Amino acid sequence: xxxxxxxxxxxxxxxxxxxxxxxxxxxxxxADVTVLSMAAHDTLPFHFALPPSTTLSALHASSxxxxxxxxxxxxxxxxxxxxxxxxxxxxxxxxxxxGRDRTxxxxxxxxxxxxARRLVNHACAHLCALDTAPETLALLPQMFDEAGKGGLSRxxxxxxxxxxxxxxxxxxxxFVRELMGPRLIGRIRLDExxxxxxxxxxxxxxxxxxxxxxxxxxxxxxxxxxxLDTDIxxxxxAKSSSYAA
Amino acid sequence: xxxxxxxxxxxxxxxxxxxxxxxxRFTELELWPMLEALLKDPRLLELDGAAASGAAAPAPESLPxxxxxxxxxxPTPPRPAAPPAPEPVATDSISALFRRYEGPNAAAAPAPxxxxxxxxxxxxxxxxxxxxxxxxxx
Numbered sequence: 001x002x003x004x005x006x007x008x009x010x011x012x013x014x015x016x017x018x019x020x021x022x023x024x025x026x027x028x029x030x031a032d033v034t035v036l037s038m039a040a041h042d043t044l045p046f047h048f049a050l051p052p053s054t055t056l057s058a059l060h061a062s063s064x065x066x067x068x069x070x071x072x073x074x075x076x077x078x079x080x081x082x083x084x085x086x087x088x089x090x091x092x093x094x095x096x097x098x099g100r101d102r103t104x105x106x107x108x109x110x111x112x113x114x115x116a117r118r119l120v121n122h123a124c125a126h127l128c129a130l131d132t133a134p135e136t137l138a139l140l141p142q143m144f145d146e147a148g149k150g151g152l153s154r155x156x157x158x159x160x161x162x163x164x165x166x167x168x169x170x171x172x173x174x175f176v177r178e179l180m181g182p183r184l185i186g187r188i189r190l191d192e193x194x195x196x197x198x199x200x201x202x203x204x205x206x207x208x209x210x211x212x213x214x215x216x217x218x219x220x221x222x223x224x225x226x227x228l229d230t231d232i233x234x235x236x237x238a239k240s241s242s243y244a245a
Numbered sequence: 246x247x248x249x250x251x252x253x254x255x256x257x258x259x260x261x262x263x264x265x266x267x268x269x270r271f272t273e274l275e276l277w278p279m280l281e282a283l284l285k286d287p288r289l290l291e292l293d294g295a296a297a298s299g300a301a302a303p304a305p306e307s308l309p310x311x312x313x314x315x316x317x318x319x320p321t322p323p324r325p326a327a328p329p330a331p332e333p334v335a336t337d338s339i340s341a342l343f344r345r346y347e348g349p350n351a352a353a354a355p356a357p358x359x360x361x362x363x364x365x366x367x368x369x370x371x372x373x374x375x376x377x378x379x380x381x382x383x
Contacts, residue, residue, distance in 0.1 A: 140283065183292070
């Protein structure tokens, strides 16, 4: 079992996209994946080609009520930020152990920093999606301060929606690359196919199999997968395939 | 995929595009004031002390009881804003950043001497490093 926390210091960086496609990739690789959305108004179902009318079941709901797509169990835990038993419950379920046989991916909204920090302390990995907006970079010092060295040791960064034809985006991405070093495990290129696939109510893999973003996120899955079986941080074992290398 | 992109692929007889990378060398980038301000923020130094392995990392906080956990949700006053970065700390941060740029061989070596005044002038340091890079010295 493994717990992966997807949380970004700023909203709108593609955190849910990353969580959803990490789930799809890990499930393709044979993992038994559950994705838990903690957003009050979650957009997670859209990345699984589900219509807006879809309502996810709570974590405690029976399996008959669950929404399962491509073998991935999609749930919500909107009350988790205020539920003192949430983290102990995850421990009781065994998600604080390593192993890819059962993987829980938590899509934590950017505003839930306190919850994210406590979850990261127990997680196998923390994936932090960043975009190249200066506002996002400006939040990094605060994020580092709050995470501390223990939290940062489990954190791997991903630049999302990278448009390197734009000067500022290119410069900011280079800055992040230099700052993060091996902790930056990859980048996902800006790809119009992503919103188009949502609008088409299709998965990205079906709508645009040649999608650049899809290829990038699949590379990330290849980096994350081996780390699920170990106590080693993703980024420390990803040197050869790191975008930063 | 957009129709125009699809049509272009059909005309080219290809299944997908090959993407050109537009990456610049770090030393060739201009340092935007936002990035310059970030480099001077001592909180970024947290990254340097974060261990790589789970064993070496600080142990996860023990699971609190429901009661203490509930207490964590009591809003705490925000931390005071970080004080303005003293120049020596900023210089260390920048040095660490550029030591990474210089590669693993330079990591163990002492930091290269900076031109006069560059410790307080990030742009001057960038220009200096850029010149070294263009001469193939780094």
